[in-house]
């Protein structure tokens with residue numbers, strides 16, 4: 119099983135960015151931990167972060183044939199991007215949408231996602247553990 123983890127805009131700032139909302143764990147901490155869990159599960163895992171919407175579209179296209187599933191935190195593009203939705207639909211790869219914070223407790227504009235209805239599942243509000251939960255879910259799922 120090959121899993122690509124995609125982190126969207128501003129997530130490179132994790133650890134220092136609004137720590138009361140997103141915690142003090144850095145993106146490197148999250149990726150290192152995910153790789154360790156993936157190793158223990160016999161899963162091949164790669165993680166990438168990008169701030170630019172079009173680059174995220176390119177990254178999603180490149181995943182075709184290289185990975186079996188995607189874990190994506192689209193960050194702010196969740197709430198704005200038809201392009202990311204179309205890219206994920208276009209490669210027809212199963213994906214889990216993850217948000218660190220509980221977006222439903224927050225501003226109304228964060229309540230809508232352009233991706234959720236085509237995701238296998240959505241995790242929000244579990245903090246950084248949401249990524250691990252998504253990984254463990256995909257590892258036990260028969261694709």
Ligand code: DQA
Nearest residue numbers: 191192193194217218219228
């Ligand atoms: C986020 C929630 C989004 O609303 C926000 O724009 C982010 C991060 C989360 O992980 O909680 O950048 O996706």
